[in-house]
Every structure is written in C-alpha cells, then in structure tokens.
Amino acid sequence: MSTRVLVPSGVLGLGFDRAALSRGLGLKPDIIAIDGGSTDSGPWSLGAGESKYSRAATKSEWRTLMQARAEAGVPLIIGTAGTCGADATVDWMYALTAEIAAELGMTLKVARLYCQQPAERLVQALEAGQITPLTPAPEISADALRAMTNIVALGGVEQVQAALATGADIVICGRVTDTATIAALPLARGDHAGAAWHGAKIAECGALCSTNPTSGVIMVDFDTTGFTVEAMAETALCTPHSVSAHMLYENSDPFQLYEPGGYLDVRGARYTALDARRVRVEGSTWVPGAYTVKLEGARAAGYQTTILAVLRQQHYVTNAQIWADKLHAYLTGQITERMGLTPPDYTLEFRLIGTNGALGSLENRTGQPVEVGVLGIVTAASQALASEIGKLINPFVLHYPLTEDEELPTFAFPYSPATTDRGPLYEFALNHILALDDPMSAFRLTVSEVG
Structure with a gap:
C-alpha cells in the first residue's frame, strides 16, 4: 500500500x-x-x-x-x-x-x-493521578485548572x-x-x-x-x-x-x-x-x-497598557539605558505617592527597541543606533488600573531629563494618544500530559x- x-x-x-x-x-x-x-x-x-x-x-x-x-x-x-x-x-x-x-x-x-477539555474533567484526572508534569511545568491545582480560560488536549x-x-x-x-x-x-x-x-x-x-x-x-x-x-x-x-x-x-x-x-x-x-x-x-x-496526550492551557494574568516614545537626541540615545532606569525608579515612586500602589499591585517595564528590545539583559551585541524606541508596558489587575497608570506616566515618558541640571527634553510620540490599552494578558499555564x-x-x- x-x-x-x-x-x-x-x-x-x-x-x-x-x-x-x-x-x-x-x-x-x-x-x-x-x-x-x-x-x-x-x-x-x-x-x-x-x-x-x-x-x-x-x-x-x-x-x-x-x-x-x-x-x-x-x-x-x-x-x-x-x-x-x-x-x-x-x-x-x-x-x-x-x-x-x-x-x-x-x-x-x-x-x-x-x-477542548472541561476543567472538571481534568480536576478528576488530577486527583486520580492521570496528569503528569513535563519539564518545565507550573504547579497546578483544582483551582488553577478552573481559572484557565481554555484548555486543549x-x-x-x-x-x-x-x-x-x-x-x-x-x-x-x-x-x-x-x-x-x-x-x-x-x-x-x-x-x-x-x-x-x-x-x-x-x-x-x-x-x-x-x-x-x-x-x-x-x-x-x-x-x-x-x-x-x-x-x-x-x-x-x-x-x-x-x-x-x-x-x-x-x-x-x-x-x-x-x-x-x-x-x-x-x-x-x-x-x-x-x-x-x-x-x-x-x-x-x-x-x-x-x-498520553499533551495538555495546553492559558489563563488571564492581568491587563495591559503600553506607551511608545522615540529618543533621537544623541545624548539620550547614547545613555538610553541609564535614562530608562532613572525614569523607572522615579515613576515607581510617583505611582506609590499618587496612587498608593506598589509592586506586585502592578508591573512597569521599559524595553529599549534598537538596544535590547528583544533580549533585555541577555543582549550581547553593541552598536550606536540613530534612535531608540522606548516601549513602556504596564500590567495590572484590571484594564482601568493599567490605563490609569499609563496616563500617569505619560508626561514623564515625554519629557523626563537625564540629569537635573539640563533643559527639559522632548521626545517623540509616534501616535496620539501615546498609550494603548491592550486588554487581557494571557499566559500559558499547563505543560502536562494526560494518560x-x-x-x-x-x-x-x-x-x-x-x-
């Protein structure tokens, strides 16, 4: 045949x-x-x-x-x-x-x-010892299974x-x-x-x-x-x-x-x-x-708002990471002072596109770009909260100076409004097999x- x-x-x-x-x-x-x-x-x-x-x-x-x-x-x-x-x-x-x-x-x-797998079926399978973790795999429980938006085998x-x-x-x-x-x-x-x-x-x-x-x-x-x-x-x-x-x-x-x-x-x-x-x-x-069949599951892990700015002044392009670190520390204080929030109530991350936007701290290449994109990512428990933090940080992402004794800079927002509400953030929550x-x-x- x-x-x-x-x-x-x-x-x-x-x-x-x-x-x-x-x-x-x-x-x-x-x-x-x-x-x-x-x-x-x-x-x-x-x-x-x-x-x-x-x-x-x-x-x-x-x-x-x-x-x-x-x-x-x-x-x-x-x-x-x-x-x-x-x-x-x-x-x-x-x-x-x-x-x-x-x-x-x-x-x-x-x-x-x-x-697609009903959560209750998998809860019973978990209790019966029919679900085994692969490597790596998160810890799971009956409540964790029920919290997932979709599970497939x-x-x-x-x-x-x-x-x-x-x-x-x-x-x-x-x-x-x-x-x-x-x-x-x-x-x-x-x-x-x-x-x-x-x-x-x-x-x-x-x-x-x-x-x-x-x-x-x-x-x-x-x-x-x-x-x-x-x-x-x-x-x-x-x-x-x-x-x-x-x-x-x-x-x-x-x-x-x-x-x-x-x-x-x-x-x-x-x-x-x-x-x-x-x-x-x-x-x-x-x-x-x-x-056995592999299980994949995802769950909501918060809501996100992003903001994008572009650094073009050479002084800021050269010192983009120093500037971003100072800005992050300043904004963390402002969010605490004005909103009463501290991590893990939210997360705030800046990624420098053109420097280390893909790999972050793992980046091992160096070079001098003409400009650097600054992508701010806010994650919080609700979209309203993430949006509010995005609005709070907006003017500082546009104007924050590298040092205290220089003129206030202005960076470029490629679109208006500069913030974008992304909705729910999902994460994978299963890497297991079902017998x-x-x-x-x-x-x-x-x-x-x-x-």
Missing part, C-alpha cells in the same frame, strides 16, 4: 504557490492536509479562543483548497483550526466552510473533532483517523499535533509506521523542508518501507540536507519526536537524493509506548452536512 499526501503550506493563512498546488493536484494525491495553527505566537490565541490569522486570508485560501479538494475528489483536513484549536475556533472554521460551500454550490459532509492519529473514518469530505480538527493530520491516513492504510511519523514531521511546515520555503506546497509519498518527499514549486528543491535539517525544527531532540502513544526514532534514517528534486528516506522507527485508556475518551466528534 502507498499513500500520497499533498501539503499546501505550513499553515492556513500564510499563503502558498497556486501553480505549485495545481501541479500537486495533477499528481493525484489521496488526501490534502494542512495545519491551522500552533503556540508559536504565544498564549493570546488560546487564552482568548480566537484565531490570529485574518478572516479574509483564511477564507480566500480555504476556498482555494475546497475547490482543490473537489477537483481531486479526496478528503481535505485541517489541524489545530483557528490557531489554537479551541472549540470556538473549530466552530469559526466550520462557519467559514459552510459559507464557502454555499457560495460555491457545494454539498459537503464535514467532521469536526473537538479537543493535543490529539494524535487515532482521533484524526476516527474523523476520516466517517467518510467526511472535510475534517476540521481542534488541537492536534502538527504531524497527526499527515500521518493518520498512511498509518490507517498500513504504510511503514516510522516513515509515516517521520514524513509527517518533515512535511508539517510545507516547503520549509525545501530550498524555497515560501513556495509552500510539497508532496509526500508513503509506502511500506519509507517515504519520498518532493516540493511542488518549480523553483523549490528537496535535498538530503534540507529534509534532514527539519528534524531540528521546534524539536529539543533531533533524533526523537514524542507523539501520543509513543515516539519516533530517526537515528537509523538514511536520506538519499533520487534526483535534484526528490529525497527518499528509509530507516526511521516508531517505538510504541503509553498513550488515556481510550484515545477518544477526551475528544468529541461531530458530523454534519453543509451547503
């Missing part, structure tokens, strides 16, 4: 080469699989239960893929719908699908895999296979591992287990495993001894280097990858160039183990017709 999986892009909403997609369709894939999200951009999407990608971009690309599915006559599947895979984003993706189906005059069977191939087994034209998955949607069909059809998982890992980000990462589209052929990967864009090549290097991507161990029910071991993998475009991989192994006797026991599957 062999299985051909077409992967249009690393994620829906990022774009792909339409000509390459057409070329892939011409090779008659057995399934079209694409990812819908990840935790790459931080906890906001999971905390809020919203997609980070624009609705317009998502709809445009999904419409193209729905038309491609109709042309190929094969299932179309998306994993981690709406960036985070919460129930709300699965429903968002389902509504888009129904809308497009109506516009195109399609009648489709759609399966939805829901992966990462499904594997078993949950995806159950959705495909419904005969659905389109499968919309909540949070699943990046590899699950690609490996599910090859494994169900009896292809080599190590190859299925390894090929899925290589293909998870589309053409990132090629010499032209932005082209998006790749094809993976799975069989009983290995897999072959080829980029579909004319300008993209898969080489042993580009393919093998992807095991390093988002993976702490370049030789092992843990998934629900075991782990992939690629220490024996051999990468062979079949020609300038294609790479053949054999020798990967799948090691079965206890069936399951039945892979479907923590997941829900719904099948319906649209169009």
Whole structure:
C-alpha cells in the first residue's frame, strides 16, 4: 500500500504557490492536509479562543483548497483550526466552510473533532493521578485548572483517523499535533509506521523542508518501507540536507519526536537524493509506548497598557539605558505617592527597541543606533488600573531629563494618544500530559452536512 499526501503550506493563512498546488493536484494525491495553527505566537490565541490569522486570508485560501479538494475528489483536513484549536475556533472554521460551500454550490459532509477539555474533567484526572508534569511545568491545582480560560488536549492519529473514518469530505480538527493530520491516513492504510511519523514531521511546515520555503506546497509519498518527499514549486528543491535539517525544527531532540502513544526514532534514517528534486528516506522507527496526550492551557494574568516614545537626541540615545532606569525608579515612586500602589499591585517595564528590545539583559551585541524606541508596558489587575497608570506616566515618558541640571527634553510620540490599552494578558499555564485508556475518551466528534 502507498499513500500520497499533498501539503499546501505550513499553515492556513500564510499563503502558498497556486501553480505549485495545481501541479500537486495533477499528481493525484489521496488526501490534502494542512495545519491551522500552533503556540508559536504565544498564549493570546488560546487564552482568548480566537484565531490570529485574518478572516479574509483564511477564507480566500480555504476556498482555494475546497475547490482543490473537489477537483481531486479526496478528503481535505485541517489541524489545530483557528490557531489554537479551541472549540470556538473549530466552530469559526466550520462557519467559514459552510459559507464557502454555499457560495460555491457545494454539498459537503464535514467532521469536526473537538479537543477542548472541561476543567472538571481534568480536576478528576488530577486527583486520580492521570496528569503528569513535563519539564518545565507550573504547579497546578483544582483551582488553577478552573481559572484557565481554555484548555486543549493535543490529539494524535487515532482521533484524526476516527474523523476520516466517517467518510467526511472535510475534517476540521481542534488541537492536534502538527504531524497527526499527515500521518493518520498512511498509518490507517498500513504504510511503514516510522516513515509515516517521520514524513509527517518533515512535511508539517510545507516547503520549509525545501530550498524555497515560501513556495509552500510539497508532496509526500508513503509506502511500506519509507517515504519520498518532493516540493511542488518549480523553483523549490528537496535535498538530503534540507529534509534532514527539519528534524531540528521546534524539536529539543533531533533524533526523537514524542507523539501520543509513543515516539519516533530517526537515528537509523538514511536520506538519499533520487534526483535534484526528490529525497527518499528509509530507516526511521516508531517505538510504541503509553498513550498520553499533551495538555495546553492559558489563563488571564492581568491587563495591559503600553506607551511608545522615540529618543533621537544623541545624548539620550547614547545613555538610553541609564535614562530608562532613572525614569523607572522615579515613576515607581510617583505611582506609590499618587496612587498608593506598589509592586506586585502592578508591573512597569521599559524595553529599549534598537538596544535590547528583544533580549533585555541577555543582549550581547553593541552598536550606536540613530534612535531608540522606548516601549513602556504596564500590567495590572484590571484594564482601568493599567490605563490609569499609563496616563500617569505619560508626561514623564515625554519629557523626563537625564540629569537635573539640563533643559527639559522632548521626545517623540509616534501616535496620539501615546498609550494603548491592550486588554487581557494571557499566559500559558499547563505543560502536562494526560494518560488515556481510550484515545477518544477526551475528544468529541461531530458530523454534519453543509451547503
């Protein structure tokens, strides 16, 4: 048995080469699989239960893929719908699908895999010893679980296979591992287990495993001894280097990858160039183990207001960190004097963009920028409080002098008002695994017709 999986892009909403997609369709894939999200951009999407990608971009690309599915006559599947895979984003993706189906005059069977976890279910699992921390992981309790806005479990191939087994034209998955949607069909059809998982890992980000990462589209052929990967864009090549290097991507161990029910071991993998475009991989192994699924959760950790100013006077650019430290100390005193607040009632942070805005104290590069952006971040228990502190610090961020014996400086606010209320701040609050006797026991599957 062999299985051909077409992967249009690393994620829906990022774009792909339409000509390459057409070329892939011409090779008659057995399934079209694409990812819908990840935790790459931080906890906001999971905390809020919203997609980070624009609705317009998502709809445009999904419409193209729905038309491609109709042309190929094969299932179309998306994993981690709406960036985070919460129930709300699965429903968002389902509504888009129904809308497009109506516009195109399609009648489709759609399966939805829901992966969100009720807090009370996890409280019972915690008390039963079925939840284990990974490293690192925060301490959790029943109250901590109940305080989280959204919790999802990462499904594997078993949950995806159950959705495909419904005969659905389109499968919309909540949070699943990046590899699950690609490996599910090859494994169900009896292809080599190590190859299925390894090929899925290589293909998870589309053409990132090629010499032209932005082209998006790749094809993976799975069989009983290995897999072959080829980029579909004319300008993209898969080489042993580009393919093998992807095991390093988002993976702490370049030789092992843990998934629900075991782990992939690629220490024996051999990468062979079949020609300038294609790479053949054999020798990967799948090691079965206890069936666990990873848990991801987010909770509100306060509310934020930001303020942005720009230092351009050379005296201040040169001494930006000294100025920011003095300003921070002064404002801490002012907030105490005028509002009666002290940390941890709030936090105030200044990041110097152009100096150490990304790495803070870990920055080891030096240089002299023309200007330095000063980003002030206020975090407090309510938006009203964060906003009030933002207004209090506003005039000092605009005029505060470096020394007492110089003229009062004026810095630049790039927009007005200078402060922006960002709303709730979310943080990740789970890095644990949940043991399951039945892979479907923590997941829900719904099948319906649209169009």
